[in-house]
Amino acid sequence: MAGILRSITQRGLSVFAKLGAVGALSTLGAGALLLAGCSKQLSKDLGGTVRMQVPLQDNRGDYHLEQVELRQLESLRSMRGDYAEFFLSPKIQEGSLSGSEFSGRFAKMGDLWVARDVISLTAATIYYHLQKLTDLDVQVGAAGLKRKRQQVALSAMLIDPNGTSSPLKNTALFEATSRALLFVAYTEKQLPIAINSGILAHEYFHALFYPLVLEPLIANGFLSDEQTKRTELGGHKLDQAKKMKAVDANEAKPVLPENTDREVRKRLIHHFLWLKAINEGLADVWGWAYTGDPDFIALSLPSEKITRTLSTASVISFTESSQQNSKVAMIAGLPMRDQAGWITKFGYEIGTEWARFFKSYVEKSQLPREKVLAKILANLADMKKGLLEIQSNTPTEKYDIKHFLLNFSKIQENQSAEACQLVVDSLKSLAPSTKYECKEVDQVLIQGGGFQPHVITEVAPTEVAVDQEELAPGIANDR
Numbered sequence: 001m002a003g004i005l006r007s008i009t010q011r012g013l014s015v016f017a018k019l020g021a022v023g024a025l026s027t028l029g030a031g032a033l034l035l036a037g038c039s040k041q042l043s044k045d046l047g048g049t050v051r052m053q054v055p056l057q058d059n060r061g062d063y064h065l066e067q068v069e070l071r072q073l074e075s076l077r078s079m080r081g082d083y084a085e086f087f088l089s090p091k092i093q094e095g096s097l098s099g100s101e102f103s104g105r106f107a108k109m110g111d112l113w114v115a116r117d118v119i120s121l122t123a124a125t126i127y128y129h130l131q132k133l134t135d136l137d138v139q140v141g142a143a144g145l146k147r148k149r150q151q152v153a154l155s156a157m158l159i160d161p162n163g164t165s166s167p168l169k170n171t172a173l174f175e176a177t178s179r180a181l182l183f184v185a186y187t188e189k190q191l192p193i194a195i196n197s198g199i200l201a202h203e204y205f206h207a208l209f210y211p212l213v214l215e216p217l218i219a220n221g222f223l224s225d226e227q228t229k230r231t232e233l234g235g236h237k238l239d240q241a242k243k244m245k246a247v248d249a250n251e252a253k254p255v256l257p258e259n260t261d262r263e264v265r266k267r268l269i270h271h272f273l274w275l276k277a278i279n280e281g282l283a284d285v286w287g288w289a290y291t292g293d294p295d296f297i298a299l300s301l302p303s304e305k306i307t308r309t310l311s312t313a314s315v316i317s318f319t320e321s322s323q324q325n326s327k328v329a330m331i332a333g334l335p336m337r338d339q340a341g342w343i344t345k346f347g348y349e350i351g352t353e354w355a356r357f358f359k360s361y362v363e364k365s366q367l368p369r370e371k372v373l374a375k376i377l378a379n380l381a382d383m384k385k386g387l388l389e390i391q392s393n394t395p396t397e398k399y400d401i402k403h404f405l406l407n408f409s410k411i412q413e414n415q416s417a418e419a420c421q422l423v424v425d426s427l428k429s430l431a432p433s434t435k436y437e438c439k440e441v442d443q444v445l446i447q448g449g450g451f452q453p454h455v456i457t458e459v460a461p462t463e464v465a466v467d468q469e470e471l472a473p474g475i476a477n478d479r
């Protein structure tokens with residue numbers, strides 16, 4: 001454990017130096033040294049609101065140490081308060097993280113608190129972001145979906161139960177049983193994942209998607225609880241981890257009995273692939289919306305840059321439904337043990353296309369991001385209803401993905417012409433046999449919107465095809 005902590009510390013420091021925070025960091029180092037001789041034991045009861053120095057991303061994508069306020073702390077030393085509770089390498093017991101509560105090292109310089117090691121700095125940084133993400137929940141109508149005090153595991157140990165591979169590293173995950181966010185060791189030489197605010201926002205979205213979509217589907221038997229708890233991530237099977245038994249909710253499995261016929265299996269795989277894709281795609285949208293950085297993942301994992309970047313051209317080409325169908329057919333033909341891995345791989349691929357679509361939509365919408373994010377969550381709630389209706393009324397049907405897009409467009413109050421056109425263009429690959437076009441809404445419904453809202457209508461097959469108007473250039477990202 002000490003070895004892991006030491007290596008995180010050294011790498012963390014080199015990363016901050018590399019990111020141009022040398023000046024601020026030497027202040028941190030000097031402060032810690034200065035106070036080392038005369039610092040008194042940090043009281044366990046010290047809490048309330050404190051000023052703290054944490055590394056934050058600026059609007060050019062660089063990280064710097066900045067002063068922020070951490071609110072409603074019960075214990076500064078444990079970084080426990082209204083927004084978070086931290087554990088060091090915990091276990092999961094009775095649906096909750098358990099083990100040694102985190103104990104940080106902080107020193108006071110004037111009225112400013114500074115962390116004295118990188119793991120304390122990490123906890124303070126995560127606390128600050130959880131505070132801000134909770135504020136975002138209120139703006140997007142997600143308050144109350146999850147418990148406000150988020151459990152977080154630092155230096156989580158997730159071990160292959162067969163002992164055939166090393167503990168999981170270089171990732172973060174949302175764990176369904178405890179609903180905790182887990183951060184494992186980071187061994188790359190870039191920005192540590194636990195400091196990366198975009199990756200935190202990505203995982204935070206999973207913590208919203210679980211109660212909003214997956215949990216009700218599990219409760220109604222659409223997804224199996226047992227299989228949901230069989231976790232596979234990056235080739236690791238995380239069943240009986242030595243220190244932590246983890247359940248990655250994002251790996252929720254469809255109910256997939258061994259002896260079902262091929263059509264039933266294909267339908268289950270279709271639904272599971274879709275849920276995986278939209279969960280991962282929208283998690284990336286949250287990461288981008290929170291940071292303004294379309295390449296937030298690459299800051300910590302540069303190898304993911306090309307496949308996961310959201311900074312692509314504004315014209316979106318969805319994976320055609322036929323392509324999803326062929327992926328589903330391919331997976332259905334594989335042995336059971338290989339299916340989850342391919343669903344994960346294709347899920348990320350399809351998810352990235354959706355993430356690029358929604359980023360583009362936000363930019364073309366001319367609306368505050370929070371308004372569009374709120375509609376995304378409303379659309380997920382509608383999708384969950386649709387899936388449950390299929391299950392109870394027409395269980396041999398498959399959820400039609402184009403409805404997700406059409407419904408999203410339909411529930412917008414004010415849809416700009418450009419945003420509407422983006423949906424129409426995207427529908428061309430999802431539903432090539434149907435023509436759609438954008439129409440101005442007759443009545444003026446806008447309240448200070450400054451533009452005429454548009455809605456999508458289906459064009460009768462005999463009519464002339466939709467005009468191929470040039471897409472207006474995307475509105476500059478205001479990050």
Ligand SMILES: [Zn+2]
Nearest residue numbers: 202250280283
């Ligand atoms: Zn994810």
